[in-house]
Amino acid sequence: MTPVITAFEASPDRGRGLARDMRVRWAFEEAGVPYDVRLLSFAEMKEPDHLARHPFGQIPTYEEDGLALFESGAIVLHVAERHGGLLPEEPRARARAINWLFAALNTVEPVIVEREAAGYAERDKDWYAARLPLLDARVDVRLGQLSRRLGQAEWLDGDFSAGDLMMVTVLRRLEGSDLLARYPALAAYVARGEVRPAYQRAFAAQLAVFERSSR
Amino acid sequence: MTPVITAFEASPDRGRGLARDMRVRWAFEEAGVPYDVRLLSFAEMKEPDHLARHPFGQIPTYEEDGLALFESGAIVLHVAERHGGLLPEEPRARARAINWLFAALNTVEPVIVEREAAGYAERDKDWYAARLPLLDARVDVRLGQLSRRLGQAEWLDGDFSAGDLMMVTVLRRLEGSDLLARYPALAAYVARGEVRPAYQRAFAAQLAVFERSSR
Numbered sequence: 001m002t003p004v005i006t007a008f009e010a011s012p013d014r015g016r017g018l019a020r021d022m023r024v025r026w027a028f029e030e031a032g033v034p035y036d037v038r039l040l041s042f043a044e045m046k047e048p049d050h051l052a053r054h055p056f057g058q059i060p061t062y063e064e065d066g067l068a069l070f071e072s073g074a075i076v077l078h079v080a081e082r083h084g085g086l087l088p089e090e091p092r093a094r095a096r097a098i099n100w101l102f103a104a105l106n107t108v109e110p111v112i113v114e115r116e117a118a119g120y121a122e123r124d125k126d127w128y129a130a131r132l133p134l135l136d137a138r139v140d141v142r143l144g145q146l147s148r149r150l151g152q153a154e155w156l157d158g159d160f161s162a163g164d165l166m167m168v169t170v171l172r173r174l175e176g177s178d179l180l181a182r183y184p185a186l187a188a189y190v191a192r193g194e195v196r197p198a199y200q201r202a203f204a205a206q207l208a209v210f211e212r213s214s215r
Numbered sequence: 216m217t218p219v220i221t222a223f224e225a226s227p228d229r230g231r232g233l234a235r236d237m238r239v240r241w242a243f244e245e246a247g248v249p250y251d252v253r254l255l256s257f258a259e260m261k262e263p264d265h266l267a268r269h270p271f272g273q274i275p276t277y278e279e280d281g282l283a284l285f286e287s288g289a290i291v292l293h294v295a296e297r298h299g300g301l302l303p304e305e306p307r308a309r310a311r312a313i314n315w316l317f318a319a320l321n322t323v324e325p326v327i328v329e330r331e332a333a334g335y336a337e338r339d340k341d342w343y344a345a346r347l348p349l350l351d352a353r354v355d356v357r358l359g360q361l362s363r364r365l366g367q368a369e370w371l372d373g374d375f376s377a378g379d380l381m382m383v384t385v386l387r388r389l390e391g392s393d394l395l396a397r398y399p400a401l402a403a404y405v406a407r408g409e410v411r412p413a414y415q416r417a418f419a420a421q422l423a424v425f426e427r428s429s430r
Binding site: 067 | 266270271272273281282283284285286287288289292293307310311313314316317318320321322324325328329336337340341342345346349357360361363364
């Protein structure tokens with residue numbers, strides 16, 4: 001049975017690959033797993049049918065063979081555990097790759113999302129401009145630490161893994177700011193992710209959805 | 216070889232079990248795995264020796280048999296995968312439990328930490344009071360969604376799992392606010408976690424560290 005994921009019918013990122021279905025699409029492409037996509041309007045995401053799959057009313061979800069998941073990290077890990085191409089076989093290297101998956105989601109993404117959310121939700125507040133340097137500084141601390149760990153390596157720990165996949169998608173959320181450019185090693189790391197054929201296929205697929213929806 | 220974790224020598228939470236070593240201690244206790252703890256001062260956490268283990272200079276870390284991990288989610292999952300008591304054996308139920316582990320860390324914890332961080336870093340700013348209702352509302356949305364999903368169930372999906380362990384520790388970070396009390400089902404859920412013997416042993420162990428440090 002082909003797995004089915006959900007994605008935005010009209011993504012707020014206008015097809016720039018920043019929505020969370022991108023990381024799942026990319027994982028499927030790296031693993032060579034075909035998948036289907038069901039598109040949802042914002043109204044449909046808040047309906048009981050979708051909330052039964054995703055209690056927080058977001059995308060993506062994953063369904064296959066009686067299993068339903070809703071966290072992009074859990075979906076990527078599930079795909080990585082069942083197919084090749086995303087996790088090393090050696091148990092310790094595998095655990096370290098999963099560690100980077102969690103680091104992307106729980107240590108790096110939150111400060112990036114907090115900065116992004118302020119742009120959406122507090123741009124009209126009189127404190128917005130005064131707070132922005134604080135938000136930038138929180139992101140900058142994490143980027144500096146990550147850049148020092150990466151050093152001149154190609155990927156975070158040996159070969160490309162699900163941990164890199166997740167970290168690249170998280171860092172890409174800084175697109176439109178100049179924060180990443182302060183760390184050339186990280187910018188080059190993201191670029192290495194973006195030129196992977198699997199990334200390119202996933203990006204093209206989500207962009208095609210946006211282009212259809214905006215016709 | 217006994218695994219070794221790191222924890223605060225003098226925890227900022229004053230032994231209330233809110234630091235991230237608590238979730239790892241609790242996982243060890245549920246799994247019946249003995250562990251050792253190395254305590255670190257704030258200065259030691261920023262030294263090269265610790266940064267080699269934890270690139271973001273935090274606690275906990277985990278070391279065992281040549282493997283080093285630093286994300287609490289990855290450590291809990293690693294313990295859960297290798298020992299009994301924290302994940303169902305049936306593959307689909309296991310994937311759903313891991314899904315809840317990610318939901319706790321990537322969907323629920325970020326809004327709670329954002330609110331908490333404002334209390335530390337922005338309490339002296341003139342916008343602090345005006346922003347607090349926004350921060351509370353972001354947490355409240357997630358709590359409402361989580362409470363609706365939990366309903367009257369004992370745990371999030373069948374038996375107690377690593378997903379519940381993580382969600383309970385995340386929700387406990389709201390201690391000192393009245394946010395959780397608005398959702399009696401969630402407050403009862405947290406209380407069910409707290410009375411588990413494994414939780415009690417983990418809590419006592421981290422409290423003992425704080426009490427020794429404050430003598």
